[in-house]
Amino acid sequence: MTLFDPTRHEPLIETDWDEHVARATIQHIAAGTHASFNPDTYWPTHSLDGGPSDTLTYLYHGACGTFWALAFLESVGATAPGVDYAPHYSTLLERNRIALQDESAQSLASYMMGDIPILLLEYEHTPTEQLADKLADLILSNLDNPTRELMWGSPGTLLASKFLYERTSDERWADLFRLTADKLWSELLWSPEHACFYWTQDLYGKQSTYLDSVHGFVATAVPLIAGRHLLSDERWSGWRERITTTVSRTAVVDDGKANWHAQLVRENANVAPHLMQFCHGAPGFVICLANMPGDELDTLLLAAGEATWAAGPLKKGSNLCHGTGGNGFAFLSLYRRTGDSKWLHRARAFAMHGIAQTMAAERQYGQLRYSLWTGDPGFAIYLWNCIHGTASFPTLDFFFTDIK
Secondary structure, three states: OOOOOHHHEOOOOOOOOOHHHHHHHHHHHHHHHHHOOEOOOEOOOOOOOOOOOOOOOOOOOOHHHHHHHHHHHHHOOOOOOOOOOHHHHHHHHHHHHHHOOOOOHHHHHOOOOOOHHHHHHHHHHOOOHHHHHHHHHHHHHOOOOOOOOOOOOHHHHHHHHHHHHHHHOOHHHHHHHHHHHHHHHHHOEEEOOOOEEEOOEEEOOEEEOEOOOOOOHHHHHHHHHHOHHHOOHHHHHHHHHHHHHHHHHHEEEEOOEEEEOOEOOOOOOOOOOOOOOOOOOHHHHHHHHOOOOOOOOHHHHHHHHHHHHHHOOEOOOOOOOOOHHHHHHHHHHHHHHHOOHHHHHHHHHHHHHHHHHHHHHHHHHOOOOOOOOOOHHHHHHHHHHHHHOOOOOEOOOEOOOOOO
């Protein structure tokens, strides 16, 4: 059985790990990103992310995420102090609301596309009660969002609540975390066919049953695992059992390798999964479950890592969401979980391949790809993690750059 589509991948470039090259690539990406900034349009939109007239504002693939990435790289000393972008946060918020004017009112509370991350940027720079109140109102307004996934729905604002609690120790955020988690608990469905729990997502005009690490079940596990100390022992025990059950019973395992379908309910139940990237497939499961306590899932996570390695780098470039950098983060996560140096070696091998992809794409398109989740600043953060042997996935494992 083939657990991935070979046509979506390419052979690994056999290049030895070179920390100097990795650091130089980080500097090149940061310098090029700073140099391309325009206060009116932010950054040139890459043709793979939108049209030439689009001004993208989002955390996922717009200016918010690029502001965040540059601040992170500066905060860890990966780049020299650059431009202070804080004066642009207020106009970014205004433009983001214009960009979302055709979406539902709840879209403003989206973690990856809405106002939440922009307000978090502002709050980190200048924490005020007024900003805190705006964030709390947005989180509360997202409680009943029927998308039930990380990008738009309450799992994203569950993550924001956790980050704010870590930042402030204010019980307001712990209360919102528990309220959101309880709501998600009440919305879980049981599949007799698959003998597991799942959510439906009312997303993009249709109802789905995603399992993946952006729109699906395992993405929601991220804030629940990371914020388990905010839950009662009984409630966390219930979540742990449900997460373990669903992940285990939906895995497709063959010859020591594992992958997952994008959705629980599929037209053809006998077709093997074919996507092998962060947003859909084994790499995302490894990253999202890397901090799961206990060893019940260890065999599956290691099998997922082997499948990711067997598939090789993605043709879609070096980015985090559906590229080589995102898949490499799975290896970093397994290195952190197991201490086995082979995973760090594999992550660094993907890093060198991703560097070549980044440079080739810049030549092809005549510009860098200025975004966090789909572009080069996100890949620069992956390189930084490879240098230090860490596995802090940006805006998923942490948001505030002085709490990592």
